[in-house]
Amino acid sequence: MLGTCADLLIENSAMIFARHLLVVCAALSMAGCTHFFLNHAKVPGTVLVVYCVDTESNAFNYGQFSQSLNLNSFVPNNIIGQTFDSTWRDSLTDSYGSSLKITWFLMTIEGYRHTPQGINAIPEKFLKHFGERLSDYGDEIGWHYHHADWYWNKQKKQFGWNQIQTFSDSVYREKSDRQLAFTQLASFIYLNQIYPASFRAGWNWENTDFSNWQDSLIPFDYSNNWPEVDKNVIVYRPSHTSVFESGNLYRTIVRCVDKLDTTYIKSLFEKADKGENVILSHYTHNYGGTSKKNNTLKARARAMHNYLTRLSSRYSISFRYCSAREAADLLSGTICSNDFDIDVSFDPQNRTIRAEFDERVFGTPIVCYERKDGWIDAAFMKLNVPLKSWEYPVEDAGIAGFIVASVSKCGQSFLSDRMVPQK
Ligand SMILES: [Zn+2]
Numbered sequence: 001m002l003g004t005c006a007d008l009l010i011e012n013s014a015m016i017f018a019r020h021l022l023v024v025c026a027a028l029s030m031a032g033c034t035h036f037f038l039n040h041a042k043v044p045g046t047v048l049v050v051y052c053v054d055t056e057s058n059a060f061n062y063g064q065f066s067q068s069l070n071l072n073s074f075v076p077n078n079i080i081g082q083t084f085d086s087t088w089r090d091s092l093t094d095s096y097g098s099s100l101k102i103t104w105f106l107m108t109i110e111g112y113r114h115t116p117q118g119i120n121a122i123p124e125k126f127l128k129h130f131g132e133r134l135s136d137y138g139d140e141i142g143w144h145y146h147h148a149d150w151y152w153n154k155q156k157k158q159f160g161w162n163q164i165q166t167f168s169d170s171v172y173r174e175k176s177d178r179q180l181a182f183t184q185l186a187s188f189i190y191l192n193q194i195y196p197a198s199f200r201a202g203w204n205w206e207n208t209d210f211s212n213w214q215d216s217l218i219p220f221d222y223s224n225n226w227p228e229v230d231k232n233v234i235v236y237r238p239s240h241t242s243v244f245e246s247g248n249l250y251r252t253i254v255r256c257v258d259k260l261d262t263t264y265i266k267s268l269f270e271k272a273d274k275g276e277n278v279i280l281s282h283y284t285h286n287y288g289g290t291s292k293k294n295n296t297l298k299a300r301a302r303a304m305h306n307y308l309t310r311l312s313s314r315y316s317i318s319f320r321y322c323s324a325r326e327a328a329d330l331l332s333g334t335i336c337s338n339d340f341d342i343d344v345s346f347d348p349q350n351r352t353i354r355a356e357f358d359e360r361v362f363g364t365p366i367v368c369y370e371r372k373d374g375w376i377d378a379a380f381m382k383l384n385v386p387l388k389s390w391e392y393p394v395e396d397a398g399i400a401g402f403i404v405a406s407v408s409k410c411g412q413s414f415l416s417d418r419m420v421p422q423k
Pocket of ligand 1: 054056107144146201202203
């Protein structure tokens with residue numbers, strides 16, 4: 001599998017460096033150009049830089065069942081708002097003259113559901129204040145999920161919003177571990193009308209069952225800061241028998257580090273120097289210094305930028321600021337058409353939701369539905385091979401409305417209009 005990734009990297013060099021190679025490529029087909037890269041490693045790669053922020057409430061008490069969330073960092077002009085300042089952004093430009101991009105992984109956790117602000121507290125507050133600014137610099141919204149429930153912690157000898165380490169239909173409080181995650185994702189999509197293309201696991205936790213579930217849902221996974229995976233492996237597709245090994249699953253797992261480790265950053269420039277395109281992805285939180293002079297998010301971006309400009313000039317290697325989805329797309333070389341649209345209908349006679357089959361879909365489309373009691377949940381659609389469609393029979397009479405949601409292999413989202421199942 002890693003061999004395949006490397007092939008994709010090499011192939012993709014042709015795309016990224018097309019403008020440097022117009023003369024060389026003029027007389028060659030694209031395939032010929034790829035061949036050129038394979039045999040002449042002197043053509044350098046690019047370092048694609050992804051800045052991830054896990055966007056959370058910074059004072060959540062994991063030992064308290066219900067509490068009001070501190071959302072101070074989400075008001076304008078605070079730690080997050082300051083990063084949308086155009087003078088600052090424009091002071092951080094890559095080798096192509098484009099400004100820094102940030103991928104905001106908005107956090108959800110079951111514990112937030114039991115606060116006055118509710119399950120959608122973080123995405124709602126973030127999007128309210130900064131949603132319209134996202135397109136200014138090509139920022140992206142990803143999903144950050146903390147897999148947790150309220151249960152007795154044997155070590156701490158107390159109840160708390162403790163991390164769950166299973167994904168096996170085990171029940172902790174009321175819902176099973178799988179149901180918790182699915183209803184969290186459903187709420188994220190349904191309430192924000194956003195289908196995330198990129199994911200980061202809370203506490204960096206994933207196991208193989210969780211990974212296999214993710215593999216039907218979200219194409220790009222920036223959770224790998226795992227000691228189980230060789231540090232030289234930047235991008236891979238996991239195996240269905242181990243999330244930590246490469247295999248034949250579909251989503252792309254990208255290494256994303258927390259520390260600004262100069263040895264690691266240098267190693268990526270060295271890979272690029274040998275002709276590879278690489279992703280340098282790093283993450284932090286909206287915690288810490290929040291004043292204009294001491295803003296943790298800005299300080300981290302600046303420190304990384306200083307490394308990048310120095311190494312870029314030392315190795316004569318270009319770096320490019322990308323969002324999470326964009327970097328994974330560039331690396332995989334998957335080509336998608338601009339519009340991604342699925343035909344969705346409701347058959348009242350059979351009470352069945354139908355979506356036309358589309359091979360561009362990543363994984364399986366889901367139906368996100370809201371019950372009359374306000375509970376939001378989701379279910380996978382099933383493939384109907386003869387009819388070439390995905391289907392979902394609405395058996396629950398309590399469903400008040402639903403949307404069909406999906407994502408393409410390139411991370412383009414699809415959300416149908418909200419529909420009401422007629423009688
Ligand atoms: Zn987190």
